[in-house]
Amino acid sequence: MSNKNLIDLEAVSVPQIAKIVKKARKIMQSPADFRHACDGKILATLFYEPSTRTQMSFQTAMLKLGGRTIGFDNPMNSSVAKGESLKDTISVISGYADIIAIRHPVEGTAMAASLYSQVPLINCGDGGHLHPTQTLTDIVTLSCEKERLDHLKIGVCGDLLNGRTVHSLIKTLAKYEGNSFVLISTPELGVPLYIIDILEKNGCTYEISHNLADAITDLDVLYMTRIQRERFKNEEEYQAQKNVFVLDREKLDRARADMIILHPLPRVNEITVDIDDDPRALYFKQAQYGMYGRMALILLLLQDEDFLIEAPNADISQHRCKNPKCITQTEAYLPSLSYRKLGMQMCEFCDKRID
Numbered sequence: 001m002s003n004k005n006l007i008d009l010e011a012v013s014v015p016q017i018a019k020i021v022k023k024a025r026k027i028m029q030s031p032a033d034f035r036h037a038c039d040g041k042i043l044a045t046l047f048y049e050p051s052t053r054t055q056m057s058f059q060t061a062m063l064k065l066g067g068r069t070i071g072f073d074n075p076m077n078s079s080v081a082k083g084e085s086l087k088d089t090i091s092v093i094s095g096y097a098d099i100i101a102i103r104h105p106v107e108g109t110a111m112a113a114s115l116y117s118q119v120p121l122i123n124c125g126d127g128g129h130l131h132p133t134q135t136l137t138d139i140v141t142l143s144c145e146k147e148r149l150d151h152l153k154i155g156v157c158g159d160l161l162n163g164r165t166v167h168s169l170i171k172t173l174a175k176y177e178g179n180s181f182v183l184i185s186t187p188e189l190g191v192p193l194y195i196i197d198i199l200e201k202n203g204c205t206y207e208i209s210h211n212l213a214d215a216i217t218d219l220d221v222l223y224m225t226r227i228q229r230e231r232f233k234n235e236e237e238y239q240a241q242k243n244v245f246v247l248d249r250e251k252l253d254r255a256r257a258d259m260i261i262l263h264p265l266p267r268v269n270e271i272t273v274d275i276d277d278d279p280r281a282l283y284f285k286q287a288q289y290g291m292y293g294r295m296a297l298i299l300l301l302l303q304d305e306d307f308l309i310e311a312p313n314a315d316i317s318q319h320r321c322k323n324p325k326c327i328t329q330t331e332a333y334l335p336s337l338s339y340r341k342l343g344m345q346m347c348e349f350c351d352k353r354i355d
């Protein structure tokens, strides 16, 4: 398997993450120096699920580097509508483009696609699983706005069960010394157990809270997230969860003056609009930092031979993944790949237990 696919930021070492951040900051300082860095290169954006920021920031990133883009933002306008498999789509497009950015509503799709790509492939979100380039966005933001990625007290609030941005963020920040987490959600939408395992394995302090007003008082960073209607089994379950946590002026008044508010966006109701003018509200600036992070990532994947991402070390498993949200359920030709972790056999695609 290639060392040039970004499926999970966990496979990127701390020095490599520092390299991305350094490059992003360099591009921000001197964008003109990079105007022709990707002349002649083509990025394919394959978005099987709606997106504003990730898709357009990747496209803008490639255009600002002098490259061009192809792709679709509605698979029903592609041959996917005629029943073409993921394998065939990726095998063909990797013959057209130099790099692929893919988003899909099914967990493990980016990993599955990477098996059939001849060019670097970037996970732009796979169901409720992971969203590594959102985490790059968050990391670049923290680096620029807090000047550090360690010794931060980070509150994450909202749908921590299905929130792929939260999973990727916690997994990454857990690698840095002294970070602690306050996990603010309803009992139904708490983080999956594998995220708790990661926090414990990394020796990170964490608290579970069901009260945003209490939790907000001593945070360095508050990371708000949307309750994602599209991840619920039915409307009734969504209605029971929406609007439980809303950051409003009254709650923000309890926070420190130097706390920053991040949100991967889109926002629905979880931050009231009057907060937008508060100097601590950085979510729109965060989206712009993301474009620079993605420019840096494209450059490093295409041009830096030393920028290598750990390739998965999976074995063929005798067990088939039973997670109904895993890509192995719908793309039957995929091999059953798994790896061992904490004495358990885990699906290589969706990271759920399979034994």
Ligand code: CP
Pocket: 050, 051, 052, 053, 054, 055, 125, 134, 264, 265, 266
């Ligand atoms: N943060 C994020 O992934 O936004 P989009 O869904 O608009 O890409």
